[in-house]
Amino acid sequence: MPTRYRRRPTPVLAVQWTGVNEAELRKFAGFRFALIDDNEEIEVDDIDATARLLDETRGDWMPLVPGDWVVRCRGRYTAVRTADFAKDYELDEEQP
Incomplete structure (x- = not known):
């Protein structure tokens, strides 16, 4: 959830x-x-990637490794590495 x-x-x-x-x-x-x-041949810099997320703004796929976060803000989705997520985000105490 x-x-x-x-x-x-x-x-x-x-x-x-x-x-x-x-x-x-x-x-x-x-x-x-x-x-x-x-068996899929894709160009991914991160060989540990097990999934990917479409960056609709740039029109390409971002690799996801276990531990990465998928963030939705204002209808846009982006992948965020665990360390960056911990640095830039905090739990919102005002859960809906």
Whole structure:
């Protein structure tokens, strides 16, 4: 289930990719989320990536490794590394 976090100071919804929560990410991000098939030939800099997220602004796919976060803010989705998420976001105590 998406949990509300606040990117100082903007509230966002986010789900962490665990490597096994495909259904949750598909429900949250829809067609923007996809697993990387072992037989699939894609250009990804991160060989540990197990999934990807479509960056609609740039029109390309961002790799996701387990632990990365998928963040939705103002209708846009982006991938955020764990360290960056911890630095830039905090739990929003005003959950809807």
